[in-house]
Amino acid sequence: MKTLTLFEPQFVEKFACVGSACPEHCCGGWNIQLDKKSANRYLQAKRIDIRALATEHISVTKKSVANWAQIKLDASGQCGFLDEKKLCKIHAGLGASALSHTCSTYPRVSIQKRRDEFNTLTLSCPEAARLLLTHPDGMQVQEKQLLRQLFNSAPEYQDAEKLLNLMCSLLMAKCGVQVEQGLYAIALLCLKLDKVSLDNADDVAQLENTFLALSDSLEKGEVVAHMHAIEPHYLLHYALLNNMQHFIQLRPGSRGFATFSRYLQLLNLDALQDQDDASKSQLMAENSLLWQQKVLPLLQDSPWLIGNYFQYRIYHDRFPSLTSREPLSALYLLTSEWLMIKNLLVAQVKSTGELSQDDVVNIIYSFHSLTKHNKQASDNFYMHIDAFKMNDNISLLHLLK
Known part of the structure; x- marks a missing residue:
């Protein structure tokens, strides 16, 4: 077994989708890609209502297995699978396990190095941004040891990269709200x-x-x-x-x-x-x-x-x-x-x-x-x-x- 280190800030651990309470949900205004398995599951669903929605709102592109199809947005720019409360009909009808990779993981991101993994969230999600910005301990990072059969296939996270990343983090922490001073210090470090x-x-x-x-x-x-x-x-x-x-x-x-x-x-x-x-x-x-x-x-x-x-x-x-x-x-x-x-x-x-x-x-x-x-x-x-x-x-x- 191989030992990997998982890093996760507190705001990531606390995150949970707020659903219809979100001020700007992730099912509108963006192209939503579907992997091949998910697209076929919806297009061939036993439930007639899901299959009908899929036939109307899914465009099969076959660009790749991961990007096999795309959800067509309606006239208001929203995902066609949303109900009147802006909740997902796929989730309600087929369960969370039926969600595509895109829908089930957003806004979660895992940045992988050979022996390290960094869990994070993309701040295009309002709830992720709120949790990060409004909680004093939002960026308090926890470390955990994971046991895996193999290391990740990603490149090694070099000691020099770790050192520079830590230095930049500590310099910004020193400057408080005077962030220009922190950026200036980092510029001198880079020089x-x-x-x-x-x-x-x-x-x-x-x-x-x-x-x-x-x-x-x-x-x-x-x-x-x-x-x-x-x-x-x-x-x-x-x-x-x-x-x-x-x-x-x-x-x-x-x-x-x-x-x-x-x-x-x-x-x-x-x-x-x-x-x-x-x-x-x-x-x-x-x-x-x-x-x-x-x-x-x-x-x-x-x-x-x-x-x-x-x-x-x-x-x-x-x-x-x-x-x-x-x-x-x-x-x-x-x-x-x-x-x-x-x-x-x-x-x-x-x-x-x-x-x-x-x-x-x-x-x-x-x-x-x-x-x-x-x-x-x-x-x-x-x-x-x-x-x-x-x-x-x-x-x-x-x-x-």
Whole structure:
């Protein structure tokens, strides 16, 4: 028998689907794929009502065994198998075991390495986002030992990746709600990483010393002084946000669009489309000031609202993964996404003078629903972000002011 380690945050353990009570359920606004076994089970069901529904609402595509068919959405963009209470007729008629892999697992995700497994949830689910963001211990991670006949077929989780992931998590934990300081510290860590080899013990020791120095600087508040030297580039802020807005506005029928659009309208980027660069920069500068003066004080009473989000991103993304993007590139993308979320929080406070936990949950779940629901959506979204790097990843520092 082989021993594997399972990691699971508390919010994952607590998750249970809330069914018809969900503010925006997962059976609408998305393409729902069916595996071959599930599609045939519904199309050949002994129950006439299920078979009739399947014949009407299933389109067989045969793209792969896992993607054998697709559920046709009705005129309102909802799954044809929902009843008037937005509950699944398959679940009610054939039982939970009859649900397709997609329907039975969402929003659960298992990230597998050869000897490790990381259970998580996708934040495109409102209930998953609520559990993560509103509970102080939501990202408290438990470890369990599993016995298996074989190791996973995935690659080994290298010690260097584990070390970097832990360092980034600890740096973000040190900064509290001042997340830009944590991102700045991680940027400096990544710059040091570019100059060392993780295969060399002396170089790894240098990296650890850099981490300890950065951690100490965060704890003492010294990072703020270092960040004063960064020249803000507010026109880059506007261009990046406007491009992300354009990407999202191309998805009017997608799940999360109506919720996200309510906050995006408050940001009101469209009003500046025909304005000069100085006007665009001025709005971004005002938002940056409002973040410091009004939004951060509102978050101080519940620092886990933002802290848990960044701990989730580091955990869920295995950040900074050394097998996909370069660490600085991965950090640029994360910082860019935070720029959008941050400005929407500012726009909400500017408009109403208030910021509820529901606002934070709504912004984050709808953002993830539109941009990170699946790999294709993420890749397309990142292509838009990549267009504004000013030819280098280090331009991310201009996004922290």
